[in-house]
Amino acid sequence: MIRINEHYRKLQSSYLFSDIAKRVAAFQQAHPETEVIKLGIGDVTRSLPEACIEAFHRAVDEMGEDATFRGYGPEQGYPFLREKIAEFDFQARGAEVAADEVFISDGTKCDTGNFQELFAADIRVAIPDPVYPVYLDTNVMAGRTGAFSQGRYKGITYLSSTAENGFVPTLPDEPVDLIYLCFPNNPTGATIAKDRLKEWVDYARDHRALILFDAAYEIFIRDDGLPHSIYEIDGAREVAVEFRSLSKTAGFTGTRCAYTVVPKDCSAYTADGEKTSVHALWHRRHTTKFNGVSYPVQRAAEAIYSAEGRSQVRERIDYYLANAGRIREAMRGLGYTCAGGKNSPYIWIDGKTESWAFFDLLLNRAGVVCTPGVGFGPCGEGFIRISAFNSRENVDRAMERIKEALGA
Numbered sequence: 001m002i003r004i005n006e007h008y009r010k011l012q013s014s015y016l017f018s019d020i021a022k023r024v025a026a027f028q029q030a031h032p033e034t035e036v037i038k039l040g041i042g043d044v045t046r047s048l049p050e051a052c053i054e055a056f057h058r059a060v061d062e063m064g065e066d067a068t069f070r071g072y073g074p075e076q077g078y079p080f081l082r083e084k085i086a087e088f089d090f091q092a093r094g095a096e097v098a099a100d101e102v103f104i105s106d107g108t109k110c111d112t113g114n115f116q117e118l119f120a121a122d123i124r125v126a127i128p129d130p131v132y133p134v135y136l137d138t139n140v141m142a143g144r145t146g147a148f149s150q151g152r153y154k155g156i157t158y159l160s161s162t163a164e165n166g167f168v169p170t171l172p173d174e175p176v177d178l179i180y181l182c183f184p185n186n187p188t189g190a191t192i193a194k195d196r197l198k199e200w201v202d203y204a205r206d207h208r209a210l211i212l213f214d215a216a217y218e219i220f221i222r223d224d225g226l227p228h229s230i231y232e233i234d235g236a237r238e239v240a241v242e243f244r245s246l247s248k249t250a251g252f253t254g255t256r257c258a259y260t261v262v263p264k265d266c267s268a269y270t271a272d273g274e275k276t277s278v279h280a281l282w283h284r285r286h287t288t289k290f291n292g293v294s295y296p297v298q299r300a301a302e303a304i305y306s307a308e309g310r311s312q313v314r315e316r317i318d319y320y321l322a323n324a325g326r327i328r329e330a331m332r333g334l335g336y337t338c339a340g341g342k343n344s345p346y347i348w349i350d351g352k353t354e355s356w357a358f359f360d361l362l363l364n365r366a367g368v369v370c371t372p373g374v375g376f377g378p379c380g381e382g383f384i385r386i387s388a389f390n391s392r393e394n395v396d397r398a399m400e401r402i403k404e405a406l407g408a
């Protein structure tokens with residue numbers, strides 16, 4: 001008899017964004033006349049930068065000639081891309097990262113979801129609340145939790161992120177081994193200062209723990225004092241892995257390209273306490289289970305580091321940040337308290353009512369899709385997240401409709 005992984009039965013019915021898509025589809029069927037404006041899932045709407053398109057085309061042409069055709073590429077990614085990443089994203093900011101510590105992949109969702117499988121089933125995991133659901137669900141699938149009860153899984157150390165702590169969690173009271181952090185944060189849009197991030201690095205060093213640092217929204221940081229990478233913090237190379245994505249950076253949500261940095265100094269331990277290289281483990285896993293991102297996509301990704309590519313990316317991020325500012329100001333004008341929306345494409349709004357009730361109200365009365373905060377964890381109850389990823393026109397229309405719907 002073929003038996004299932006029983007841990008899957010502990011998962012909540014479906015993935016948050018699939019739930020939302022179903023509700024939106026039902027609404028659209030009932031109201032075909034309403035043009036729904038989607039400010040829910042963080043999916044970009046601006047095109048790939050022109051520099052990427054040109055590089056993409058050139059690489060496709062190379063694939064059309066025997067002389068320049070490429071088959072399987074290096075599993076860790078082509079050196080031409082990894083070298084640019086190490087230089088522009090890290091060394092230029094004084095962070096020590098070498099090209100051979102970069103693993104190119106097809107997404108940060110996959111990498112943050114897969115990374116936990118390197119570690120023992122009985123480690124203690126610390127996960128923020130609210131949180132990008134992938135970190136939690138993949139640990140549930142791996143059997144690291146007990147049952148789900150009152151919005152939380154037993155066995156997980158939750159790091160509450162609330163208005164009181166500025167949505168930056170404080171160190172856990174109990175010892176933990178694996179820590180997930182995401183800054184600029186999804187969903188709250190909060191950022192972390194260097195001294196606060198250093199507290200986490202010091203904690204990980206003191207407890208022989210590992211930090212999985214999701215920096216998928218790093219490109220939105222505009223305040224000079226904020227760290228873009230955890231490797232800007234002394235001592236982080238030994239205790240942190242960093243995830244970056246081109247999805248929001250350069251519009252690769254459909255094209256797929258991301259990368260993970262695993263420093264060679266980073267360690268985990270055997271049951272006997274023997275130091276083991278996390279880089280070697282991830283390399284083993286990556287080369288066994290993944291065959292690389294396609295050559296044209298990696299060439300397109302490389303193009304974001306050219307002078308034109310950098311300015312085209314900057315223009316797109318400015319555009320989304322301006323959207324975020326308009327959303328934040330409009331919601332504030334309606335009397336709502338907002339976090340995020342600066343150094344982040346997400347605005348985290350205290351809806352003063354249950355998250356799903358506010359979600360339904362905006363959908364039914366304004367035809368606007370947001371994301372209910374409680375979908376990211378119980379600390380998100382009462383909040384909604386609005387994403388800045390849409391056209392200026394749609395953002396302005398959405399805000400007008402929300403004003404009308406709320407009777408302002």
Ligand code: MLT
Pocket residue numbers: 040041042043109132186
């Ligand atoms: C989000 O809306 O939270 C993200 O777009 C989801 C993702 O990047 O997978």
